[in-house]
Amino acid sequence: MGRGEIILDVRNLRTHFRVGSDDLSILRGVSFTARQGETLAIVGESGCGKSVTVHSVMRLLPKNGRLTGGQILFHDNGRTFELHKLEPFGKEMRSIRGRKIGMIFQDPMASLNPVYKVGDQVAENLLQHFKLTKHEAQRRIVEMFASLGIPEPERRILDYPHQFSGGMKQRVMIAIAMICNPDLLIADEPTTALDVTIQAQIMELMGKLKKEQNKAVILITHNMGLVAETADEVAVMYMGRIVERGLVERIFHNPSHPYTRALLRSVPVLDHGKTERLETIRGATPSPAECVTGCEFANRCDFMTPKCRSGIISAYEIENGHLVRCVLFEGAKELPNE
Amino acid sequence: MAQQKIKKSSLALRSWKKLVRNKLAMLGVIVSTLMIFASIFANFITPYDPSKIDFTNMAKPPSWEHLMGTDKMGRDVFSQVLYGGRVSIYVSVVGAVLGSIIGMILGGLAGWFGGKIDLILVRTSEVFLTFPNMMLVLILVAFVGQGINNLIFIFFITGWMTPFRMVRNEFLSLREETYVEVCKAFGISNLSIIFRHILPNTTSPIMVATTINIANYILQEAALSFLGLGVPVTVPTWGNIMNAAKSIEVIRNYWWLWLFPGLVISVFVLAANFAGDGLRDVLDPRQ
């Protein structure tokens, strides 16, 4: 089936954080693309840099973080914006944030400003980018609330965040993100703070948006179950690098990178045999300051060879669109060094 | 037990490292300790007896023999400042510590038992807080009279409310914690739960509050002595030395009589406040 248009093309993205006196390299050359009508899932243990990736793309890094390399290209029907060159809070970047790229965050309970009405917080995004009368704006918000399944939208837009449940709040967050009908929706662990039933409703909503309005979605999660159900493409991250990327069936049926395989084995899957024990991965994720050369997963990898320790590990395309960054696959077609 | 030991010290170690990194706080700690020691060992530092009257060199500007000059009675200002430090610091530290202790105990009782006790204690703290501080102090001075111990009494009577509030709030939130239920389940007595389990958690805000109180009480002792209501006049304290500066004539001509004591008070209070702030940042988990 034909793949959607590439909306976001991230190449060799590098980000550094200043913590106290030392300067840690968090993202070490991350590349991926987001396509219209498709969901790209970025998975990995917490602290592997998935959140930092999307924050770097949106140029929302905190004061002590900064982009140190790579390109972020955003294609908006014919025009290409080089996001990595824009002033983070400048006029041009702000015209994209919220208008062209919507974002949902992890903890809905804290993501809404407690002192403003819910409707006003959604309207703020809309009126920032479009010249609309108050009445027209209100109509669109009510319509958005209805489509998101929030009951009695006309009344609820006048309520305050503390009068909403967790699930409802996340729906408001989605409303905020989608009100300007952006092309790309980035969801940073949208359902982690919610219980399972609400989780399913939210994911189903996002799937509907993607399908009906041909949106591109980037889903940040560590829940492999979610990835299997909703993602079209998967990127597995470890220590600031994408170690394996590919279509979701390929990744699940032919996990190639030792870390991906270990990751899948340590996750309970429905048809898992009763007797099989879940596996854990040896050791713990090293601190970014320690590992400088070679593969960061080396000393936790069962297939570790001397080559893993030194030099640059390049990415190999073992099958169409299925990349793995591991010396085991040296034979395969090597992609240009990122 | 050894394992537990290492963990504890590393916590203190880590806090100490954080404190060291905060340059201002370190400066505060060093300066205040230096001044405290200078006051304690005053008799080694300055040859002069602070109350020795010497009409031959009255009101001399600063010179090599008298680093901070001499006052109208020929007494060496530098030694007055050092010996004065003893009383001022003693009164403030003891007042603040006692105030915090009372605050912790009452806070613990009010927070733990709640109900009637809590209501009464909160009401009294409100009554004390409603009084304008200076007014309360003035009336207490009239009530109790002047004197070092009276001043300490006044300080901790007007200072227990903040620690009381802090500890009470801490207790209200910790009381519902599961580990408190566990202690109860094990049949540990209320008192030991209060003093061994909950109170240690409140030490960090209390330490901060105490440091800030010490700084405030130094100022208050100086203010009271300036109004002539502080420690008895013949006892050298930083406030009493400044008392001479009430007359415009002294302000005009004998600048060293008020500049040096004023600077010393400001530097010590500044140091105490920096140390207090530093302590708050170090012990505050969020930072």
Next chain:
Amino acid sequence: MLYYFIRKLLAIIPMLLLISLIVFVAIQFSPIDPINYLASPDMTANSPNLQALRQLLGLNDPIYIRYIRWLGNVLHGDFGYSIVDGSSISKLIAMKLPATFEISLAALIISTIFGIGIGILSAIKQNTIIDYLGRIIGVIGISIPQFFFGIILIQFFSIKLGWLPVGGRIELGYRTWWDHVPNMILPSLALGVSMTAALLRYARNSMLDVMTKDYIKTARSKGIPEWKVYIKHAFRNALGPTLVILAFRLPILIGGSVMIEAVFSWPGIGAIILQGVSSSDYPVIMMTTMMIATAMLIASFLVDLIMALLDPRIRFDR
């Protein structure tokens, strides 16, 4: 909701009575006898009639009778007469209140603008020069004793430069209100600086606290300009705790600062308090204390009101 506030307002009355009782009893233990204060010790004025005056003023009656009589008078609007000065306290206060009010108001305005202004600025520009400068000013402001700062101001501006008068409020030849503005400058500055310092630290801390919240990230994700993020989202939430501190400063409009008024010989309420306490002139002490206590209680009532108005969570919960 309204019921809650009425109840809170009514709770002020018993609290005031309690405070008046405590102060009334405390004063009786003072070693100072206001009647003797009338007779200057250097004059051999040991007139037997002083005791008759004590009797006339009813000072020999037992405490509770005097308290009830005092309370009765006050409730009828008669604030009584100063024992030492003989003047009616309501007139005394009416004369002195404007003096205290004007410098306290000026100080409040100075401290609010600079306190909150610098506080927000140093929170936004954290760990830059502005932040360090703001923090240093903050700590120095609360560390320097008020009277020492006052003396420095007098020495520099009045004596060295001679621009401003040494102290006092109204001097001869002053016709309009504007004439005594130069006299106001130094006291308001001295009072204002120490208040600015405390407010600055609060504004900065509550701003920093708010800026770590997630809804700031949400606001930024909408692409709205930075200043809007700071003012509309951050400051709006930091406003609550800052206003609480401000509300507790209002009583200084009534009570004035005893220290500043002593250093600058400013004829305000603070001066009466000091004079009243040193001569144990109980009617004066009672009225000034009750005035300030009422202001404090109203201030704490205002705090609840502010918190409710500013924070919807509280408004609807009660």
Next chain:
Amino acid sequence: MKKNRIVLAAAILFVVAGTAFTAENALYLFIPTTGATMTTKLDHPWVNRGDLWKVLMFRSLFLPDPTLTTVSSDLASSYRISSDGLTYTITMKKGPTWHDGTPVTADDVIFSVQTALKAAQVNAIYTGVFSHIIGAADYISGKTSSLSGLTANGDVVTMKLDTKVGNAINVLGQFAIMPKHLLKDVNPLEFQNASFWTHPVGNGMYKLQEFNPGNYAVFVPYEKYDGPKPKIPKIILTAMTDPISAAQAGKLDLYNTNATDQISELKKIKGFTSYPVDITFYRYFVINIKDENGVPNKAMADVRIRKALMYAIDFKALAEGLYPGLARQIYTGVPTSFSAYDKDAEQYNYNPERAKQLLKEANFDFSKTLRLRFYYGDQTSINFMTAVAQYLAQVGIKTDVQKFQGDATTELYKVKDYDIALKGLSAFGFEEWYGEYASDNSNFINIMGKDGYFDLKVNELRATTDPTKRAQILLDLQRLEQKYLYKLPIYTMQNIFFVNTAKVKTTGVFGNPWFNWDYKFADWELK
């Protein structure tokens, strides 16, 4: 560029505002703003009589000379004393009128004396004389509605006393007469706080033109004054924080003080001349010896201990150090410069060895700490007391020095929690100083007991006017004084008048600033 223009403008504004004051053609007097002075009303003259504006606003029956030894006529034209010295016949002048035009009459005199007897706040020199008027006791207790011994017919006032009072005329020279028609409804007990004092009406050379409570009062010549017309058009009394900056700013022309720091400053100001005045303003130690029923305070009961104190403290050095040129050491109630001074009185020069020896003789308990107290707030007094404490320490006496918490009168005579207390006395005559030894003094009996050794001589002094007789009585009193040493005399404090002679021409003759005397103000003029 823009920024410093603003700063410049602000500076100019300040300078202009600072000098908005234009010096009016007037004589400027000064009241310190500390304490309750002038907050709501002007001070009445029945305690402190000496302020210039009170002297010029209120007249007494007679007008003393600056040395307070002779009197000339004022409201009264003449007086006659009967041979037994008990009956005074005083003839009032016709001319004098109150500032509201009503004439000053004998009734005003009767009213004033009766009110003074019942007033709460009045100087004891007045009650000292008026309490001897026949029928005074009944009048005070309320038995009679008027004073039987004081009658007036037409413009002649007759005053009958129950005993001879030497300084009666001099005291009448101080006693300010009050307007009966304006004060008759005021309860004498509340005389000092009457609303009359917010706009007082006097009978003197000047009248009150404007009073701004807490800030200033303006006096102008009284057009219908029956004496010589003054040349100074206006007198302005201002409440200010500091006399020195006021003098520098040209807002002060006449000021008197005995504060050393003010004196050294005022002497530096150009155009000001100082006129020192010797007055009986005593500084002395009162000792808590025994209470009214004779129970002694062991630490101080033995006279040798009190003598030791006099030797142990170097009062001469303290005088030169703390009160240069102001304090004159005294050894008895009579200053050494007076003729009546007892030449062979014991002059206690600083002699710590003698002090230690006396203390040993009196087996003084050195373990006990002596309580030293004082009630003055100025820094020089604090320094004085700390110095005294140090001298006593050198002879082994431990001391605890504190300012009285309460008011002086309560602490000195009722609470009595002290051994030695520094006291001051601004005496009109020797009657006040020696009156403190008499057993009729309700305050001092509490600390000296009621032995009455002095009563005979004190009453004699009170009764005689003749200078030679008084000198002999004073000699006896001084001997008694040294024998019992109930009080430790230290200094008399000179007072210094400062006049802005560059602007004001005065007679150059000044008297005791606490009392009424003839300034010859009509000869004063502004240059």
